[in-house]
Amino acid sequence: MVLEQFKEDFMDYQMYKCTMCGYIYREEKGESRMDIAPGTLFDDLPENFKCPTCNQPKMAFELRKL
Numbered sequence: 411m412v413l414e415q416f417k418e419d420f421m422d423y424q425m426y427k428c429t430m431c432g433y434i435y436r437e438e439k440g441e442s443r444m445d446i447a448p449g450t451l452f453d454d455l456p457e458n459f460k461c462p463t464c465n466q467p468k469m470a471f472e473l474r475k476l
């Protein structure tokens with residue numbers, strides 16, 4: 411069933427925190443302000459991805475354990 415599969419996938423998603431402003435990128439949600447589709451893994455973000463609130467590059471983000 412599709413919903414069950416979605417739940418399983420949901421569990422594997424990670425969150426990454428911007429160390430400058432505390433913004434959290436959630437892989438399961440993506441980032442509509444940056445045209446990032448829901449389910450986009452942090453590693454798959456374009457190299458020019460920037461924090462939508464403080465414009466820090468990807469390297470300013472750190473993995474945040476759930």
Ligand SMILES: [Zn+2]
Nearest residue numbers: 428431461464
């Ligand atoms: Zn930020």
